[in-house]
Amino acid sequence: MSVGLGALNEIGEVFRQSNAPNKLFLIMGPTTRKLSGDAVAGRLTKEGYNVVTHVIEGGATFDNAEDALRRVKESGAEGIVGVGGGSIIDIVKYVGFKLDLFTIFIPTTLSSDAIASPFSVLWKEGKSHAVRTKSPNLVIGDYDVLMKEPHKFVAAGFGDMVAKYTALFDWRLAYWLGDEPYLDFAAQLAESILNLLLRRVKDVAAQNYIGIETLFYAEVMDGYLMELANTTRVAAGSEHLIAFAIEHVAGKGMHGTQVGLGTIISAYLQNRDWRMVREALETVGAPTTADELGLSKEELIKALQIAHQMRNWYTILGDRGLSACKAERLLRYTKIIS
Numbered sequence: 052m053s054v055g056l057g058a059l060n061e062i063g064e065v066f067r068q069s070n071a072p073n074k075l076f077l078i079m080g081p082t083t084r085k086l087s088g089d090a091v092a093g094r095l096t097k098e099g100y101n102v103v104t105h106v107i108e109g110g111a112t113f114d115n116a117e118d119a120l121r122r123v124k125e126s127g128a129e130g131i132v133g134v135g136g137g138s139i140i141d142i143v144k145y146v147g148f149k150l151d152l153f154t155i156f157i158p159t160t161l162s163s164d165a166i167a168s169p170f171s172v173l174w175k176e177g178k179s180h181a182v183r184t185k186s187p188n189l190v191i192g193d194y195d196v197l198m199k200e201p202h203k204f205v206a207a208g209f210g211d212m213v214a215k216y217t218a219l220f221d222w223r224l225a226y227w228l229g230d231e232p233y234l235d236f237a238a239q240l241a242e243s244i245l246n247l248l249l250r251r252v253k254d255v256a257a258q259n260y261i262g263i264e265t266l267f268y269a270e271v272m273d274g275y276l277m278e279l280a281n282t283t284r285v286a287a288g289s290e291h292l293i294a295f296a297i298e299h300v301a302g303k304g305m306h307g308t309q310v311g312l313g314t315i316i317s318a319y320l321q322n323r324d325w326r327m328v329r330e331a332l333e334t335v336g337a338p339t340t341a342d343e344l345g346l347s348k349e350e351l352i353k354a355l356q357i358a359h360q361m362r363n364w365y366t367i368l369g370d371r372g373l374s375a376c377k378a379e380r381l382l383r384y385t386k387i388i389s
Contacts, residue, residue, distance in 0.1 A: 054192040054267065056260075059091065059157070062191065063098030069189045072129035072153050074101045078119060078143050081106055083135040087159050087196060091134050103128060111138040113175040116145045124150060132157065136204065137165035137306065145171045148184035155189045159196055160204035161266050162307050163211045166190060167274025170283055177302075179295050181362070186278055190271060197263050203305065205266065206337035209255055210311025212269050214290045215245040216328060217317035221288030221366040229365025237280040244269050249331060256335045289358070289366035290314040296354035296361055301346055311337045312344060312387065316355070319385050320367045329385070341388050348388050352378045 053065045075095065079088035084106055095102050103126045107115050123131060123146050130153035133143030140156050144165075147154035158166050165172075171184045219238055226233035248255070248269050254262030276285045293313030294306060311332045318325035329339050338344045341351055355378035359368040373381065382388045 052190045052192070052271070054190075054194070054264075056194045058191050058193040059087070059094070059196070062091065062094050065189070065191060066095070066098070066100070066155075069155075070153075071100075071155060071189065073099070074126075074128050075103070075130045075132055075155075076123045076126050076128035077102055077104045077132040077134060078139055078146075079104065079106055079134040080136070080139050081108055083139065083159050087157070088134045091132070091157060095132075102132075107139060107142060111141040111171070111173050113173050113180075116142045116171070116173055119143075120146045120149055123152070129153065130155065134159060136160040137163035140165045141171040141173060144169075144184040144187070145173065145182060147187075153189075154185065154187045155191070156187045157191045157193075158267075160200045161197060161208035161263070161270055162204040162305060163208060164270045164273035164286060166267075167271045168283070168286075169274065169278045172306075177299055179298070179361070181283055186274055192267050192271075194260060194263050194267075197267065198258055198260070202258060202336060203308075205255060205258055205263075206332075206335045207305040207307025207311075208266055208270060209248070209252075209307070209335045210309075210314070210332060210337050211307035212245070212248055212266065212273070213328060213331060214288070214310045214314050215241050215286055217290045217314050217321060217323070217367075218284065218286055218288035219245075220321050220323070221317070221364070222284040224367065225284065225365035231284065231365060232280075232282065234280045234285070237276045237285045240272070241276055241285050244272055252331050252334050284364070288364070289317040289320070289368045292358040292361045292364065292366060292368060293317065293354060296358040297344075297346065297351070299357070299361070300354045301350045304344060304346070308338050308344060312339065313358075315339065315385050315387065316381060317367060319381065325385060340386070341382070348379070348382070351382055351387065355381065 290313035
């Protein structure tokens with residue numbers, strides 16, 4: 052891993068030290084292409100690497116992932132590079148795993164914990180699927196780039212990280228009552244990361260060096276904890292089910308901000324400090340109400356009714372879900388709707 056201010060300036064040396072192959076396939080999004088993608092491709096070409104580029108639009112879908120898989124296979128590339136946010140990285144992980152390629156991530160946003168996780172979340176027919184893939188061989192985090200990203204991505208990334216507050220509770224619940232595997236060592240590390248992030252919430256809000264570094268390492272560590280525990284449950288529980296349901300119902304929004312809202316709701320159900328979660332999210336500028344997320348009351352009620360169906364996980368949501376009446380009361384209690 053190579054991180055710090057101006058990390059991309061040393062990209063050639065970093066690639067050589069990591070024994071990255073010469074023939075590379077670089078995947079990016081249309082916005083990322085303008086911000087960093089073309090510049091990264093140009094630098095690598097100048098350093099003597101053979102680089103084929105491809106721009107993906109439309110998010111992390113199975114169709115996009117399979118199309119990228121076909122293109123990379125036809126190119127004969129020995130390594131794959133992802134420049135962008137969570138959607139691009141999820142596709143690159145999928146392709147890298149399927150073709151057993153040397154995999155490199157250059158994140159341009161910190162909107163989710165996709166950076167180093169050994170799972171890809173891909174969408175098909177309106178439903179998300181967590182697919183076992185691989186962690187990257189190399190991650191390059193340039194704080195000059197990440198400190199300038201639109202703040203909504205930082206707020207979303209914080210929302211994805213604060214999820215551990217309720218996810219770890221659900222994971223323990225699943226172990227004792229649902230007979231799911233549990234690794235206390237991974238859970239303890241995850242809790243330490245969460246506590247550090249909460250202590251530095253004002254730095255994250257300011258998007259300064261300390262805040263970006265803390266959020267970056269928290270997201271990277273999430274991935275390695277999933278690898279260690281061999282499950283996403285170390286970082287995802289009922290709050291993620293709520294987020295998946297919101298996206299399923301509304302078909303819009305950023306994953307991390309939806310997870311943040313889900314964490315408020317799950318914390319209330321777990322009889323824990325949901326107000327602390329709400330205040331932390333407000334501090335970083337993340338949405339905490341339906342209006343701020345651009346969602347209707349009806350969409351959120353529907354999402355809460357079906358959230359338990361999004362994954363076969365044992366969580367505080369139970370196996371029957373919430374009734375419409377209880378879902379509305381819950382949203383009012385937590386001030387998500389008025």
